[in-house]
Every structure is written in C-alpha cells, then in structure tokens.
Amino acid sequence: MTRPDDRSLSPTSTSPFADPDLTVVHAQMVVFARELGELYSAERLRSRELQQALEGVREMYVATMKSLAQVVEAKDSNTRGHLDRTQAYGLALARRIDPELAARPEVGYGFFLHDIGKVGIPERVLGKPGPLTDEEWEIMRTHPAIGAQIVEPIRFLGDAVEIVRTHHEWFDGTGYPRGLRREEIPLAARIFSIADSFDAMTSDRPYRRALPLERALDEIRGGAGTQFDPIVVEAFLELIEEHDLLAQGDAPLEPAPVLRAV
Numbered sequence: 001m002t003r004p005d006d007r008s009l010s011p012t013s014t015s016p017f018a019d020p021d022l023t024v025v026h027a028q029m030v031v032f033a034r035e036l037g038e039l040y041s042a043e044r045l046r047s048r049e050l051q052q053a054l055e056g057v058r059e060m061y062v063a064t065m066k067s068l069a070q071v072v073e074a075k076d077s078n079t080r081g082h083l084d085r086t087q088a089y090g091l092a093l094a095r096r097i098d099p100e101l102a103a104r105p106e107v108g109y110g111f112f113l114h115d116i117g118k119v120g121i122p123e124r125v126l127g128k129p130g131p132l133t134d135e136e137w138e139i140m141r142t143h144p145a146i147g148a149q150i151v152e153p154i155r156f157l158g159d160a161v162e163i164v165r166t167h168h169e170w171f172d173g174t175g176y177p178r179g180l181r182r183e184e185i186p187l188a189a190r191i192f193s194i195a196d197s198f199d200a201m202t203s204d205r206p207y208r209r210a211l212p213l214e215r216a217l218d219e220i221r222g223g224a225g226t227q228f229d230p231i232v233v234e235a236f237l238e239l240i241e242e243h244d245l246l247a248q249g250d251a252p253l254e255p256a257p258v259l260r261a262v
Contacts, residue, residue, distance in 0.1 A: 220233055
C-alpha cells in the first residue's frame with residue numbers, strides 16, 4: 001500500500017499534495033525554453049546571413065583590387081604575365097619555407113597585388129622603352145608606399161599590406177622605401193623579393209633580352225646576404241633543382257590558386 005507521502009510531487013501531478021505554484025513555474029519554464037530556442041535559431045540565421053554578406057563584400061573588394069592590379073599590368077607591356085608568375089613562384093617558395101604562412105590567403109593577395117602602387121606612376125615612366133634616369137627611378141620607387149596606401153584600408157587583407165610595402169627592401173638595409181634590414185623585413189616579403197627578381201631577370205625588357213636561367217640563378221646566389229635572405233636563397237635554389245627548371249627552360253613552378261577563384 002502506497003503512503004500519501006510516497007506519491008510523485010511533480011508539478012503536473014494531480015495529487016492534492018502537488019504545489020500549484022510549481023505547476024505555474026513549470027509551464028512558464030517550458031514557454032521560456034521554447035522562446036529561447038526560437039530566438040537562438042533566429043540569431044543563427046541572422047549570423048549566417050551576415051557572414052554571407054561579409055563574404056560578398058570581401059570578394060568584391062578583392063576582385064576590385066585584382067582588376068586594378070591588372071589595369072596597371074596592362075599599362076606596362078613589359079611586365080605582362082608578371083603578376084601570375086610571381087604569385088606562383090612566391091607561393092611555391094613559401095610552401096617550402098613555411099607552409100602555414102603560405103596557407104594564409106592574405107599572403108597570396110599580397111603577392112598578386114605587390115605592384116598595385118604603380119597605378120600612381122606616370123605612364124611616361126612606367127612604360128618607358130629603355131632604362132630609367134635617376135629622377136625617374138626616384139618616381140618609380142614610390143610605388144610600394146602608394147600601393148600600401150591603397151591596400152591598407154581593407155582590413156581583411158592584413159599582412160598583404162606589408163608585402164606590398166616592403167617587397168623592395170634589401171636584406172642588408174639598402175632597399176626602399178624604409179631601409180629595413182634582416183628580420184625587420186617580413187618573411188613573406190623576403191620570400192617574394194626573390195620571386196619578383198627571378199621573374200624580372202628571366203623576362204624580356206625593351207632594353208635587354210631575358211637572362212638565361214643559369215645566369216639568373218647566379219644573380220640570385222650572388223645577392224644572398226645583400227639583396228636577399230641567404231636562407232630563402234638556399235630554399236629557392238633547392239626548389240629550382242627539384243623541379244629541374246634548368247632542363248625545362250622557363251616552365252612555371254606551380255599554378256597560383258589563391259586569386260584565380262576570386
């Protein structure tokens with residue numbers, strides 16, 4: 001026989017011993033939990049919609065920057081294809097030295113956008129069919145700072161700004177625009193400096209033919225410790241040897257996937 005005090009005292013019990021206040025509280029909690037769940041679902045939906053909107057804005061910004069960089073490249077017939085090639089070389093080298101660095105999207109953005117500041121260089125200088133005068137070189141050397149000013153307001157590009165700003169710094173401190181040296185120069189910029197120089201040397205210019213690959217590699221070797229980080233030079237030469245570019249001529253190291261989908 002069950003005694004009265006052994007009976008369930010749940011808020012929904014019909015027992016005369018059940019507390020009517022607990023029944024009300026229980027019902028209120030059920031309603032609160034349901035409303036909280038609905039609010040959470042609505043917030044998740046809004047968060048997803050906001051994220052999609054932000055991704056759309058991001059893609060628009062990158063596409064705009066890419067288009068601007070390609071406009072600059074189109075203005076200078078001497079460097080056509082330079083953006084894609086240097087991005088490919090730079091990412092291949094970055095993957096060898098620091099895979100985590102290479103995987104960061106802003107690094108690929110910085111490699112592709114490195115010359116965007118040339119949009120502010122007069123065409124008489126940018127497209128001159130011959131060597132530049134000292135005065136013209138002074139004008140040309142402003143393009144990293146101009147490029148950084150263009151890219152810097154776009155926050156998600158992050159480290160891309162410093163790649164744009166410092167890719168002409170030299171390891172010994174004699175580069176421009178700031179005269180940074182050694183580890184003061186971001187690693188990504190030290191990597192890209194070699195990719196940029198290698199492509200410049202192995203491409204035709206109005207005032208000279210492209211250097212043979214072995215000669216270009218000699219120049220890279222000779223620049224270790226002055227223009228280039230010696231550790232990065234060593235990694236680059238190993239990369240060239242692994243891909244057997246000496247036998248392939250000007251074959252690219254790898255495709256550059258980062259900006260192609262943008």
